[in-house]
Amino acid sequence: MLKPPVGILGGTFDPVHIGHLRPAIEARDALGLAEIRLIPNHIPPHRANPLCSSEQRLAMVRLAAAENPGFVVDERELKRDKPSWTIDTLIELRGELPDTPLCFLMGMDSLLTLPSWHRWQELLDYAHLVVSLRPGWQPDYPADIAGLLARHGTRRAEDLHLKLSGHIWLADNLPIALSATRLRDLLARGQDTRYLLPACVAHYIEQEGLYRTVAENPQAGPAQPGGKPGHP
Template identity: 50%
Template sequence: MVARQAGIGIFGGTFDPIHYGHLRAAEEFGETLGLSEVRLIPTGAPPHRGGPVASPAHRLAMAQLAVEGNPRLKVDDREIRRDTLCYTIDTLHELRAELGETPLAWLIGADSFYRLSSWRRWRELFDLAMLAVACRPGFDLDAWRDHADPELLAEVLPRIQPLTIPATVERGTIALLPTTPLALSATAIRQRLADHRSARYLAPAAVLDYAERHLLYRP
C-alpha cells in the first residue's frame, strides 16, 4: 500500500494586519486536509482591491510574528518581492515548478469563490491545485447557483467533491471546508488602533505590539 503524500496549503491575503480569523482558518485548513504545511503569502500589490495600508515589509513582519510557535504555518515572501501586480495564477505556476507533483491546495474565501470568473486566467487554476473554499455557517451552495455566472457554474460544479477525513488533495477538485465563524476584520482592527482603542485578543499580541511600535494604523 502506497502512503498518501501530505500536501502543501497556500493561503494568500493582504494580512493588513493578520489576525486570529486568518490564523484559525489556516489551522483548520491544514488540519482538515492533513497538510504538512500551510504557507501564508502576503500579497504585494493586489489587483482586485485598493492598496494595503501598511507597507509590504511591515505586513510580512507581522505575519512572521503571528505564526511563531506553530510548526505547520509558514510565511512565504514571494509576492512581497515582486515589483508588479500579484496574480494567483503566477504564484501557483511558480510553486508548481518548485514542488513538482507535491499535492497543492489553495484556500479561498467563499466571497472570492463567487467572483472566481473575474480572476486572471481562472480556468488554469484548476490545472495547478485543489481549490479549498472556506465556508462559514450559512453558506448555501443552492442559493448561489440561482445567481452565479453560468460559465463559472459549468466549470466548478462538476469539480466539487464530498469532503472526507482524511481528505485527498487532488488538483482540479474543489472542497467546501466548514470553518469556525470568527467575526473579525482587518478593517475593524485598523480602525480600533486609529481610534486608540484596544484590539487585544483580536490578533496576536506580538502583531498588535508591532503595529503600535511602528505607528502603522495611526491617523
C-alpha cells in the first residue's frame, strides 16, 4: 500500500514569499499531502545567480517552513557544486521514498516551458506534476504539452494517491500576482511589503539589511542607505 504523497517545491527563494507558499498550502490541503518539502537550490540552471547567499536563503526558508504545518526544508541542492536539475533531485527522492507518491509543484508558466528542462520527458517517471494557476493566464498549450496533458492529465485528487508518479493535476488555486523580482524592487525602494511575505522573513530581511541595493530595475529609485547588499 502506498504512503500519502509528498509535495516538492524547489526554487531560488530569493526571497521566499506568498507566491511560493500560498499555492503550496492549497495543494497540501486539496491533495492531502503528508508534507511539503521546500528545496532551495544553490546554482539555478535557467536564471542568474541569486542576490542572497545560499545561507541567507536557507535561513529565510527555514523561518517560513516553521510557521506552516507540514512544511519541511530539504537542503540537498544547496550541497551540490553543480546546477540543480530537477530530474536529479526527483531520482534521489524516489530512491529514498520508494513507496511514496511525489508531487512536484510548479506554475503554469513552467509547464509551458517544460520542453526546455533537462531530461523533461523523464519527470513523470518519478513524480506527478501539480500545476498552479497564474493571474490572467490563458494557456495556449504547445502541441507537445497539449499531448502530455491529454495522456497524463487528471482532475481527481485521489489519482495522485494511487500511483507513485505519472499524472498532471491542474490546481484550482487562488492566483497570486507576485514575483520575487517585483518583491526585491519593492524592498530596494524601502516600500511596505507586509502581507507579501511571512512576517518572520520580513524581519530577517530587515535585520540583515538584504535587498537594499537596486540591482534589477534601474527605474526603481535610489537604494536605501545603511544596508548590507545581498551577495551576488
